[in-house]
Amino acid sequence: MNVKLIAHTALSEEFYDSFDYLDDYGSVILNPFDQERYNERAAVALTAIRTCYSPLKPTEIVAKEGAKYFGNSASDGEGGTDADRLFRHITRSGHTSTLEHITYTFAVEGVSRALLAQLTRHRHLSFSVQSQxxxxxxxxxxxxxxxxxxxxxxxxxxxxxxxxxxxxxxxxxxxxxxxxxxxxxxxxxxxxxxxATCNLVMTGNLRTFLDFYAKRRPGNGAQWEIANLAVHLRDEIVKVDPWLAPYFDAKEETV
Structure with a gap:
């Protein structure tokens, strides 16, 4: 089995440029959030979540609130930034539809048709499969x-x-x-x-992949091959989005 992330949600150049704003001294602030830990998907998550609760327009949220959420320590005492606190709160409250705006596309190679039959039961994933x-x-x-x-x-x-x-x-x-x-x-x-093996391209949103991992991860009764796939998908996502690591069970290993 070979699993590689080949695409993910990215910001438009025009929207990214809107993050530039002036501080109290008239200097341009280019990065309202720490890009070593957070990135474009985190900006999308913040925009979607805060749109539901903020009087600001979606195009204004990261520029005006990004420094606050990505720059301040979490107020719930659980570590990370206030953005982490917000993401934890939204996930625990079940408002995870806001995570559907973040998507990932994978190349999945050398998996069995038996796995494919299980995989297609996850309705919110999209597939393009090698045809026999x-x-x-x-x-x-x-x-x-x-x-x-x-x-x-x-x-x-x-x-x-x-x-x-x-x-x-x-x-x-x-x-x-x-x-x-x-x-x-x-x-x-x-x-x-x-x-018999097959190759496929698979796309899904973050909410779907979190649900997929929760149901198919090792130790949760899933067959070994699809459990292995769940770990590979998690690892590929966390590799580009380390801020999502707490939402997966990092203790499980590839089987």
Whole structure:
């Protein structure tokens, strides 16, 4: 499995430039928040949240309130800045629709069709999936045949692995024979197993990914492969948005 963040919410240049404002001495302040910890997604979150409660226009919130929220210590005594306090309050109060304005797009490679079946149950994620109808999986095709995922329980059991490997090779042979007999790709794919891998591009908003992690994280009853995916997604998000680390369970490790 390979998971890479390939895109995320970014501010327009015009909106970012509006952050510049004058202090009491007429000097231009370029950064109303600490960009080493906070960034464009945090600015979007603050804008969305404060729009619900502030008399200011959405375009004014970061410029006029950014220094206050991102520059002052949290007043709830739980650490971080007042922006962290605000984000904690909103999350705990259930007003997480404000987090739907932040999106992430991932490349997910080499996962099983069994995982895909589970993944598509999460309704608010968007997918573009490698097609077994249009991508030929024959041994002589560009794909070189179908790849497949081997569960740990099989990989660590020599006899089970032997049986499993024989089955995968046999299914490849059956697929090849069907194609050689003139069966269309869309019909020959019927013999491909749940273990067969696929690649996909997946996009979702922050609220959805937090919900996905809560339900699919390791130790919460999820199957190992999708639990592994949940950890990879969390790690990719936190890598670019460290301010979100507290909203995921950092104690869990990749399985």
């Amino acid at each position: 109808r249009y991508v030929r999986m024959g041994s002589a095709d560009k794909s070189g045949g179908f790849d497949y995922v081997t569960p740990v329980s099989i990989n660590e059991n020599a006899e089970a692995y032997r049986v499993y490997d024989v089955a995968m090779n046999e299914l490849q042979s059956v697929y090849d024979e069907l194609r050689a007999a003139g069966v269309p790709t869309e019909d020959a794919r019927m013999v491909l197993p749940n273990a």
